[in-house]
């Protein structure tokens with residue numbers, strides 16, 4: 001007999017307690033500091049069995065949602081990267097954060113974090129003095145001594161406004177401006193009370209050396225993107241020369257963060273999942289946009305932030321693109337798809353927003369950028385960056401290597417127009433430059449019309465200097481090279497695609513998902529529950545035999561084998577703890593379902609099924625229960641539907 005499902009316990013009954021969650025995650029080995037028995041190393045973490053499975057399940061869903069769902073081209077490129085790649089991409093010069101040093105102890109602090117901590121603490125102190133609850137956002141609450149101390153001191157209203165305005169646009173300040181802020185607001189190292197130095201840039205890449213000679217410097221990649229760009233012509237070829245298309249890659253990235261103190265939110269080695277979507281710069285529409293245009297998102301645009309405010313707008317992505325708030329359809333399409341992915345894995349939609357980068361904050365390559373930020377106990381944290389990188393990367397690598405990273409598209413209507421065409425006197429060039437003549441010709445042929453016009457102008461009164469991609473310079477005389485204006489009929493359009501890049505940090509998403517899933521039951525406040533969705537839960541079903549009685553062994557084996565065959569990850573807990581204890585231990589691991597085998601199972605081939613959040617129990621024939629769990633895990637039915645199939649179990653547990 002079917003009965004209706006009970007109401008789900010309100011998971012927000014108890015305020016979120018980070019300390020309790022941290023203890024659980026450590027005790028159940030979701031993750032732990034790497035090299036712990038050697039004292040650990042800041043910013044490096046190992047994932048244990050539940051953490052690894054959770055990450056694998058998030059990745060599996062990411063692959064389904066993006067790679068399989070959109071037919072993306074998957075890549076796996078190397079981590080170790082020769083230095084010239086990052087010299088060309090601009091990372092050697094610019095992939096850096098600003099740091100300050102304590103003038104007495106030499107302790108190093110990230111300049112923007114220092115300003116944020118100190119001003120944040122002063123605002124919290126002001127709230128305390130005014131009798132309001134302080135909700136301070138510091139990098140790591142566990143290491144309180146490292147954060148600025150909150151002292152209840154009331155500030156002038158004007159000062160409060162000024163601090164709030166600085167904090168709203170903190171990401172927009174460069175090093176010298178952060179230095180000015182430290183002086184203006186008398187910001188000192190909160191650990192020691194000492195002054196700090198002027199900010200200096202610190203490059204975040206780990207440098208290494210390829211091969212034994214030391215002659216070939218390399219870097220551990222700080223993002224996977226360059227591996228996509230360098231393979232662009234192969235990818236284009238694989239896609240039959242057609243745009244648009246996307247490449248996708250999941251892999252490790254390394255950043256030598258200045259002071260990583262925020263658990264998984266800021267680490268030195270992490271897994272990224274990155275998409276590079278290549279589009280025609282003259283047409284950034286997206287065929288899938290109609291399917292997502294009604295998706296509502298919460299946006300915090302750059303104009304609001306530079307005015308020192310943090311007011312958000314709830315708007316459909318269709319409207320945001322129409323009004324020009326989001327630059328183009330493709331960028332908007334991916335913002336909606338990012339949102340849908342995060343919600344699907346269990347991120348709380350009320351704590352998710354997209355924040356647009358302010359002009360100075362944008363990476364050197366980007367023309368527009370929106371971060372998916374998720375609220376957690378440390379404040380709002382960027383978890384996915386979604387940037388329009390324009391043609392920057394493909395252009396610089398093409399220029400540097402001489403390898404064209406372009407699309408050649410057959411024109412429907414040929415275009416007839418005038419163009420500057422380089423013409424060489426190959427004999428004159430060969431006599432002077434012999435084997436180098438070829439590279440000079442290639443370098444000139446790679447110039448665009450604007451550059452050719454400059455060469456032509458120079459050649460009209462003197463030799464011109466031609467630079468080849470490997471850095472050599474050659475003097476080319478008017479006898480060797482002429483630039484002629486000619487009428488040409490073009491049948492091919494050649495262009496460098498633009499790139500829209502969604503870039504996910506999986507560790508940040510995983511940790512915040514754990515925060516959003518954590519709660520405690522009224523009756524067992526000490527033990528937590530992780531309400532992870534079946535889609536991502538490390539273990540889907542727990543098999544609990546009533547006791548270690550031998551009679552249960554064949555049934556346990558049968559049920560395990562059937563779950564295995566159906567592709568459902570099940571674990572047996574045949575410890576001697578009570579059934580209730582075994583279930584609550586697995587609530588902590590986020591296991592959504594449990595089945596119990598008892599004497600009734602041996603006699604009647606029935607089995608009970610328990611749902612984690614409601615603790616509701618159902619009963620049915622073993623094979624029906626297995627079939628129901630398989631469908632629950634696959635997401636084809638929900639718990640209400642399961643309850644229609646299986647009657648409530650209210651019997652007393654059979655006694656051993």
Ligand SMILES: Nc1ncnc2c1ncn2[C@@H]1O[C@H](COP(=O)(O)OP(=O)(O)OP(=O)(O)O)[C@@H](O)[C@H]1O
Nearest residue numbers: 255257265266267270382383384385503504505508
């Ligand atoms: N040190 C880190 N630890 C963990 N994840 C990171 C780290 N740095 C970046 N990420 C993740 O990689 C994604 C893409 O990287 P991106 O370069 O856009 O980050 P970022 O702007 O440098 O981040 P932040 O400003 O927080 O340092 C981020 O959205 C984030 O999820």
